Amino acid sequence: MSQTSLQNRAVDVTFRLLSQAFGPNGEDTLTLSGLRVHAEITQARFPTAESATVRIEGMTPDVMNRLSMAAPDSARQSASELILTTGDGAGGNTLVFQGGVTLAYVDYTTAPDVAFVAQAFSTVLPNAMPATPTGYRGAIPVSHVLKTIADKAGLTLRGQGVTAIVHDPYFHGSPGQQLGQCLETVPLCAGLGRGELSVWPTSAFANRTPLSPTILHSAPTPPMFVNPAQALSVSAETGLIGYPAWSAGGLALRMLFNPLVTFNSLIALHSRYQPAGWGQQNGPVPVGLWTVTQVHHTLQTQTPHGAWFTNVVAQASREPAL
Numbered sequence: 001m002s003q004t005s006l007q008n009r010a011v012d013v014t015f016r017l018l019s020q021a022f023g024p025n026g027e028d029t030l031t032l033s034g035l036r037v038h039a040e041i042t043q044a045r046f047p048t049a050e051s052a053t054v055r056i057e058g059m060t061p062d063v064m065n066r067l068s069m070a071a072p073d074s075a076r077q078s079a080s081e082l083i084l085t086t087g088d089g090a091g092g093n094t095l096v097f098q099g100g101v102t103l104a105y106v107d108y109t110t111a112p113d114v115a116f117v118a119q120a121f122s123t124v125l126p127n128a129m130p131a132t133p134t135g136y137r138g139a140i141p142v143s144h145v146l147k148t149i150a151d152k153a154g155l156t157l158r159g160q161g162v163t164a165i166v167h168d169p170y171f172h173g174s175p176g177q178q179l180g181q182c183l184e185t186v187p188l189c190a191g192l193g194r195g196e197l198s199v200w201p202t203s204a205f206a207n208r209t210p211l212s213p214t215i216l217h218s219a220p221t222p223p224m225f226v227n228p229a230q231a232l233s234v235s236a237e238t239g240l241i242g243y244p245a246w247s248a249g250g251l252a253l254r255m256l257f258n259p260l261v262t263f264n265s266l267i268a269l270h271s272r273y274q275p276a277g278w279g280q281q282n283g284p285v286p287v288g289l290w291t292v293t294q295v296h297h298t299l300q301t302q303t304p305h306g307a308w309f310t311n312v313v314a315q316a317s318r319e320p321a322l
Contacts, residue, residue: 011096081120230266257309261295265291
């Protein structure tokens with residue numbers, strides 16, 4: 001949505017310690033609100049998945065020192081969790097990142113403006129959890145296998161037209177390792193973040209004979225119909241900044257922060273200039289359908305002229321010929 005007036009932008013930062021809890025009463029969750037925050041959040045295809053780097057100013061020294069112990073313990077297979085939320089404009093909160101902490105430290109280089117810095121990835125906790133192997137005898141839908149693995153990682157599975165069947169699958173290791181093994185067996189597109197595992201059939205997988213002997217068969221999968229009504233409208237009126245630009249990945253654009261723009265989401269771009277074959281046109285503004293392949297949110301709070309942007313890389317998405 002286009003923003004024409006001043007707004008109080010805020011990012012709430014929550015840390016969940018899986019060990020070494022806060023306070024004498026054993027609290028293991030700390031939420032920081034109203035502080036100066038600079039967050040960089042990226043979403044891409046698994047195994048890259050989602051990552052965040054956050055810089056926070058205004059914290060007390062004791063809290064910063066305590067959180068500096070949030071780095072993962074590989075010996076114990078544990079990691080702490082970082083959660084970032086923003087207001088949704090209706091009095092609620094929108095989850096924009098959730099992942100395991102890989103780096104946490106106090107940065108004194110900008111003293112007296114001391115900051116706490118943390119880095120996290122959505123794949124850390126699924127890779128750190130111990131899990132029993134996942135195996136089945138005979139033929140079984142890969143969606144069932146993925147649901148089993150997702151449950152072990154505490155994730156909700158969002159399946160999008162996955163119809164492959166696998167024969168005698170067996171995957172071992174952590175839930176993250178099992179997911180990686182499964183996706184090597186059955187070439188699917190996957191996203192992992194914000195408590196969800198989302199999977200889609202890749203166009204290459206839908207149109208070729210599977211090579212892996214583990215795959216028994218795949219039901220014929222026609223090209224997925226692209227419904228423009230399900231696309232998120234992106235235009236100058238809804239937050240598009242400047243014009244789209246050519247990118248090695250297809251198209252790149254910048255817009256005001258919109259948490260609804262996520263990996264593999266569909267956007268309907270309204271712009272007179274659309275690279276990668278859409279071209280310039282006179283008259284009505286053309287609508288181009290694009291599938292998002294990478295998202296990067298830059299959020300700054302309590303900062304004059306602070307960034308509040310979403311950068312997108314997307315590929316052209318066209319309806320199949322009937």
